[in-house]
Amino acid sequence: MxxxxxxxxxxxxxxxxxxxxxxxxxxxxxxxxxxxxxFVCLIGHSGCGKTTILNILAGLDRADGGAVVVAGREVDGPxxxxxxxxxxxxxxxWLTAEGNIAFAVRSRYPHWSRARVAEACRHWIxxxxxxxxxxxxxxxxxxxxxxxxxxxxxxxxSPKILLMDEPFSALDALTRGTLQxxxxxxxxxxxxxxxxxxxxxxxxxxxxxxxxxMTNGPEAKIAEVVVNTLPRPRTxxxxxxxPGYYELRxxxxxxxxxxxxxxxxxxxxxxxxRAVPEVRPAAAAAT
Amino acid sequence: MRTTRPxxxxxxxALLFALFVGAWQLSSxxxxxxxxxxxxxxxxxxxxxxxxxxQTPFPSPIEVGARIWAHIADPFYVRGTNDQGIGVQLGYxxxxxxxxxxxxxxxxxxxxxxxxMSPLLYGALNPFIQVLRPISPLAWMPLALYxxxxxxxxxxxxxxxxxxxxxxLNTAFGVASVRREWLNVARTLECGALRTALRVILPAAxxxxxxxMRISIGIAWLVIVAAEMLVGGTGIGYFVWNQWNxxxxxxIVTAILLIGVIGMALDQILAVATRAVAYQE
Numbered sequence: 001m002x003x004x005x006x007x008x009x010x011x012x013x014x015x016x017x018x019x020x021x022x023x024x025x026x027x028x029x030x031x032x033x034x035x036x037x038x039f040v041c042l043i044g045h046s047g048c049g050k051t052t053i054l055n056i057l058a059g060l061d062r063a064d065g066g067a068v069v070v071a072g073r074e075v076d077g078p079x080x081x082x083x084x085x086x087x088x089x090x091x092x093x094w095l096t097a098e099g100n101i102a103f104a105v106r107s108r109y110p111h112w113s114r115a116r117v118a119e120a121c122r123h124w125i126x127x128x129x130x131x132x133x134x135x136x137x138x139x140x141x142x143x144x145x146x147x148x149x150x151x152x153x154x155x156x157x158s159p160k161i162l163l164m165d166e167p168f169s170a171l172d173a174l175t176r177g178t179l180q181x182x183x184x185x186x187x188x189x190x191x192x193x194x195x196x197x198x199x200x201x202x203x204x205x206x207x208x209x210x211x212x213x214m215t216n217g218p219e220a221k222i223a224e225v226v227v228n229t230l231p232r233p234r235t236x237x238x239x240x241x242x243p244g245y246y247e248l249r250x251x252x253x254x255x256x257x258x259x260x261x262x263x264x265x266x267x268x269x270x271x272x273x274r275a276v277p278e279v280r281p282a283a284a285a286a287t
Numbered sequence: 288m289r290t291t292r293p294x295x296x297x298x299x300x301a302l303l304f305a306l307f308v309g310a311w312q313l314s315s316x317x318x319x320x321x322x323x324x325x326x327x328x329x330x331x332x333x334x335x336x337x338x339x340x341x342q343t344p345f346p347s348p349i350e351v352g353a354r355i356w357a358h359i360a361d362p363f364y365v366r367g368t369n370d371q372g373i374g375v376q377l378g379y380x381x382x383x384x385x386x387x388x389x390x391x392x393x394x395x396x397x398x399x400x401x402x403x404m405s406p407l408l409y410g411a412l413n414p415f416i417q418v419l420r421p422i423s424p425l426a427w428m429p430l431a432l433y434x435x436x437x438x439x440x441x442x443x444x445x446x447x448x449x450x451x452x453x454x455x456l457n458t459a460f461g462v463a464s465v466r467r468e469w470l471n472v473a474r475t476l477e478c479g480a481l482r483t484a485l486r487v488i489l490p491a492a493x494x495x496x497x498x499x500m501r502i503s504i505g506i507a508w509l510v511i512v513a514a515e516m517l518v519g520g521t522g523i524g525y526f527v528w529n530q531w532n533x534x535x536x537x538x539i540v541t542a543i544l545l546i547g548v549i550g551m552a553l554d555q556i557l558a559v560a561t562r563a564v565a566y567q568e
Contacts (some may be wrong), residue, residue, distance in 0.1 A: 090469060093568050094493075107475075
């Protein structure tokens, strides 16, 4: 069998029970893949282990069973090839915006001269639209600007994969929209492979090629893979006018409000963890 | 916070000071008054007040002021071992405090780093720290004198032992409570242990570490006076005790004031350092 670029193969994660309680299985035997250059979103309710999955992909956490294979090599720790954009931006508050980006640049290119690092920082600051704010510290930046620095820091290490843990959930709707467009543009331009956790359905439809739907935890499962057949390039202004958009959106929302809970204990008989069924709600409506 | 008016605060402070000095002047001028004169030779030997059986009067603010002025005008004279300028004595004390404090920082900050990063080490060393920390540093003095056999080095050791604990505990606490996500950033950037320690943990813990240093230097300055009273020889503590033996209260008041001023200066230096390493989350 051909392996996808990122291949998640039967990972399991258990958290030890408190006191004498039995260990809690967050998820068990999880399989999915991400092709090179593909944008995959994972949607599920809080507590289903989404962040844990991302941390395992990043190498920050370890699975209790199974493995993650990236480009033919098993993940055994964090790597500069897999950049993370954290939900809480996680900027170092004692460094300026430029200092935070420079810290990442120097991690990737330790032999670069001071001038070359500064040049690279200017480039990334410009790319994420922060020109003129490079000398400010995180505390002086708005939430959206902080996350822009977070995005620039992740991109500055020239990663192969971009991992995003609800990067826009702490932002107001207007800022979130602008940043979604920026990420959409940057990922399309750089052809990065991207994996994003979200619980915003519109965000997933705008950005993702495929959307993984997760049931509620504990023992969460990927119930379905929704293939987003809406044509690219998509923008926030026109995506909801595309034929099939509402079928796609309704399908995901139906899942979240009802089936995510119902399916938890009782998956349909044709479902299998290793070959999760794919659905194309938008394609059916468009034809 | 309400707006403060620095000028008004200053005026009130000046008024309070004037009231205090005024009350002091009044009470010290009314108490004196024994006309009876004893044998002049005896009086010359033991002091006029002792010869008449009276008490040495508490000095008036004017007498103390004159004494302070005399000390400040010539702070660094040396006329034999027992008669040295107040600046020289303060210099001895400061040198001991800085030596003991620096040694303590050299040990406590790296060790605190290790304890903060390793729960195993923390668990192993914590019982020792908890038992040793509440011991009055002066209780170590006899052991120090017995083993070191040098009074000056012994007082440096006492300063070391009293300033080591706040720095050790604050460093360990600061290092242990570095935000998980900052460490995760360092991990995803594949920073080595040294780079993570110097570029992430140290700046993140710096405000807590410097606060520990500020507490330590405060304690060290408190303890040096008592330590020098005990071992004698030189230093501001010895000076105070010597002047008590001379019954020279003006000199003692002068020393008390200068101890306060130097202590404040030490604290302010570290307050500036705290501001320099502070960051806003």
